[in-house]
Amino acid sequence: MPSSVKPAGKLSTLTKFAFGMGDFWTSIGNIAMATYLTMFYTDVVHLSASMVASMLLVVRLAVAFWDLTVGILVDQTSTRWGKARPWMLFGGIAYGVAFLFLFVDPFGDSLAGVVYAWVVYSVVNIAYSTVNVSYASLTSLLTRDSDEKTQLNIFRMTLANVAAMLVYVLAMPVINLFGGESLGWSVFFGVIAVMIPFGYWFTFANTKERAVPAGGGVDRRPVGDHFRALARNKYWWLTLGLNFSLWIYNGIANGMAAYIAKYVLGNSNLTSVIGLATVVPLIVGLPFAGPLVARFGKRNSSLAGLALVAAGSLLVFVDPTSLWVFFVSIIVRMVGIVPMNAALNAMSGDVVEYGEWKTGVRSDGIVFSSSSFSMKVAMGVSSAAIAWILGVSGYDGTATVQARATVDAMVNTFAWIPFAMVAVMAVLLLCYDLDGRLAGIARDRDQR
16 A cells, blocks of 8 residues: 655745756756767767767666666665655765766877777766756655646756756857867866756755655565556656657757757857757746646646647748747747646656555656656667767768758758657657546545
């Protein structure tokens, strides 16, 4: 049977803000690796696009299994700080230290440079997984209230996009102050690395796990029980698919944007403008998404938004070389994706509640680690896809102007793959009917 739970009232604004600030730092790392790292390796270190593609895919796929391990560890952990917070704190420290060495080029495109890239990228991703999985698990450990989870996710996504905006605005101008050389990359991202551990400490210090078994104990079931229970939970499968599709969409859109700015629009500093068009609609729209999602539900709100995303994806073909067309296209896409960003993490929290109600097995860590697993696989696939597509199209990282076939490949990838992911997400959302069942599930759970 589901465990009894300590009562928990509404979360304070400080708690929501502190929780959201965790994703501020996670977002910076994600944007750095999704948007800038491929260009750093191909244009600064001058590693081959095919090698970079292989590294991004293999490491992400391998480390994705560490996500599941962290989820299991979170579910089996019991300390005076809770289940997830200790992993988040110490993982955050390790992440900051490892990130310090990521945008560094000590060996160039030699064999030693290749080995260095593989080792550092692997360590960074292991630390990233540790902090990201444990941090995401906090969503269902801070509260059991579905509307509160949505509010937590809105704080999280808003601050994550503030972080992304800062990176987009500052990264290339600062890097270009150093002539685009490796020192500029090391300085900009090195400063961020030093700040990361302090950021996660702030989240650790100002949150408290309250949606836990009475007495603070842990139900240490065999791991197989968790996975057998989740295998019977269709909403778990749906959210895995949604996470995978959303992060393929994000990875392709963000990763290709820097190349489009540099080679299609002709100015690498335009990455900042494209980045602003990506994050400002989210920053402005997410605070308004809570009432929208509360009234129309996570599924219906997300479906309506995806129609805009599809239209915005195709709008770029009006004139691929026009900054304004790209600008409008991205704004339309990002306005449309707001409800999905507001709802998806809260959906995973609802999956935890549904699973406990249906099977008696509560799997906070494994549910959120499996979402992170699908995200990590998607990020690896999308990053590798960009490098592979560039390689096949004849991309030359040392050239200032790319061949027509390469430019066309950039534009088509930027538009059509996100469009396809929108179609996949729409189909999955049509199968998600948990919104209308949550109230009944909560009543039944409280009566047990």
